[in-house]
Amino acid sequence: MSEVREITDATFAEVVGSDVPVLVEFWATWCGPCRMVGPVLEQLAAERAGKLAVRKVNADENPETTRSYQVMSLPTMILFRGGEPVETIVGAFPKARIEERLDRALTAPSL
Numbered sequence: 001m002s003e004v005r006e007i008t009d010a011t012f013a014e015v016v017g018s019d020v021p022v023l024v025e026f027w028a029t030w031c032g033p034c035r036m037v038g039p040v041l042e043q044l045a046a047e048r049a050g051k052l053a054v055r056k057v058n059a060d061e062n063p064e065t066t067r068s069y070q071v072m073s074l075p076t077m078i079l080f081r082g083g084e085p086v087e088t089i090v091g092a093f094p095k096a097r098i099e100e101r102l103d104r105a106l107t108a109p110s111l
Contacts, residue, residue: 003042003045003054004038004041004042004045004054004055005054006056006057007024007055007056007057008058008061008062009062009063009064012057014055015055015080016080016083017083018080020050020052021053021079021081022053022054022055022079023041023044023052023053023054023055023077023080023102024054024055024056024057025041025056025075025076026056026057026069026071026074026075026076026077026078027057027059027074028059028060028074029060031074033075033091034075034092037075037093037098040095040098041056041077043095044099052102059071059074073091075091076088077090079101079102081106086105087102087104087105089101
């Protein structure tokens with residue numbers, strides 16, 4: 001069973017070097033919609049263990065990574081495939097909508 005793990009500016013390289021796609025949520029403790037998305041990401045991590053890794057970056061505590069991916073609103077979820085961002089989801093959405101966006105990005109041919 002996979003889990004959602006917190007990563008930082010210092011450990012973000014694990015996302016770029018991952019063998020599996022990684023969904024990264026940029027969040028903050030004060031962000032209400034982020035709290036709504038949290039349980040959905042936990043479910044996705046468990047259901048897609050081995051096929052998708054799910055990580056979280058506290059935007060307030062990790063400004064370097066947050067700036068480098070031009071995150072302006074929270075929550076922002078970025079799907080990385082082959083170390084590159086391939087899909088960005090801004091805002092809190094129901095699980096089905098997030099899965100639809102992920103599935104579309106994951107089945108698209110690599111460039």
